[in-house]
Amino acid sequence: MDSSVLTCDAFWxxxxxxxxxxxxxxxxxxxxxxxxxxxSSGNPKWVALSKQALLVSARAVNEHLQVTEESRWxxxxxxNHVGGFGVAARSYAAGCGMETYRGRWxxxxxxxxxxxxxxxxxxxxxxxxxxxxxxxxxxxxxxxxIVVGGGHLDPATGRAARDLGWPVLASYGMSExxxxxxxxxxxxxxxxxxxxxxxxxxxxxxxxxPEGLLSIAxxxxxxxxxxxxxxxxxxxxxHLTTDRVLLEDRQxxxxxxxxxxxxxxxxxxxxxxxxxxxxxxxxxxxxxxxYAVVAVPDERAGNVLLPVFESALDPALVASVLELYDxxxxxxxxxxxxxxxxxxxxxxxxKIKRAELMKLI
Numbered sequence: 510m511d512s513s514v515l516t517c518d519a520f521w522x523x524x525x526x527x528x529x530x531x532x533x534x535x536x537x538x539x540x541x542x543x544x545x546x547x548x549s550s551g552n553p554k555w556v557a558l559s560k561q562a563l564l565v566s567a568r569a570v571n572e573h574l575q576v577t578e579e580s581r582w583x584x585x586x587x588x589n590h591v592g593g594f595g596v597a598a599r600s601y602a603a604g605c606g607m608e609t610y611r612g613r614w615x616x617x618x619x620x621x622x623x624x625x626x627x628x629x630x631x632x633x634x635x636x637x638x639x640x641x642x643x644x645x646x647x648x649x650x651x652x653x654x655i656v657v658g659g660g661h662l663d664p665a666t667g668r669a670a671r672d673l674g675w676p677v678l679a680s681y682g683m684s685e686x687x688x689x690x691x692x693x694x695x696x697x698x699x700x701x702x703x704x705x706x707x708x709x710x711x712x713x714x715x716x717x718x719p720e721g722l723l724s725i726a727x728x729x730x731x732x733x734x735x736x737x738x739x740x741x742x743x744x745x746x747x748h749l750t751t752d753r754v755l756l757e758d759r760q761x762x763x764x765x766x767x768x769x770x771x772x773x774x775x776x777x778x779x780x781x782x783x784x785x786x787x788x789x790x791x792x793x794x795x796x797x798x799x800y801a802v803v804a805v806p807d808e809r810a811g812n813v814l815l816p817v818f819e820s821a822l823d824p825a826l827v828a829s830v831l832e833l834y835d836x837x838x839x840x841x842x843x844x845x846x847x848x849x850x851x852x853x854x855x856x857x858x859x860k861i862k863r864a865e866l867m868k869l870i
Contacts, residue, residue, distance in 0.1 A: 667702030
């Protein structure tokens, strides 16, 4: 659909449910927008968010990032994901302009578009930021904030982006929360980039379970799920996630998904934490989404950890990073020999489709 439709009163006042795709005709979905998601793992489902919840989130983000009627949001993410849809909602909520980047992603074209369109705020995923840094592009001076979501932006790439003038801010969110739960503030742009901690937005309450799992409550929370044509409403004011976090004084540090952890030689290991470590050891040279660590069942060890890289990567870079990692890794975190494949499967937001990747290898 044309993104400009989402910045008009007619859309937000329309009670008919909306989704980027065919959805069941359910009376309970009036006034809702549905997003198809499986998170980072799990079976596909639709997350139902009321338009009111989406606007509550949009207003909270706008206030946090000092968006005004004179601001201009730039949409460079797909609308069928809450991250892209949220940009349009923020433009509508602020009564400010919105420009849409069209065509295939290209960092050079994006940089020129931002400058010509006068974009002041935008949202990107880590892969896009990495591409801007690799291209050595300097940011247009009018750009005030880039919310980085959809994954972990390693500190080296974040600092390099800041050095080029790109005002990157780490965020943490999910479809069930109408996009962002926590977002770094503009005040941090004067300091070297760090991926955490990330302050909670004021609209959210948060707590952790004894296992470190995050629970959230707030007015931007989803209404329920649609699976197999049936709507299941949320029955509690709190939503328990499968994400492990550290939470102190409303400062959140993501620690990975609990359901991604596997046993290796009797020890729990999170493969995504190893991916983040490889990114840091590479000094930001490994682009997000071009490699992954997967757990392969093993009769003796329970699982073994296999690093998988896209074949376009420099083999010398891969070898040097793996050598550095091997020197510091505990035995149960050691990696097997690297596997190279042509392409690692991704979602529209650049997240690795781990179930598909497991089938490929």
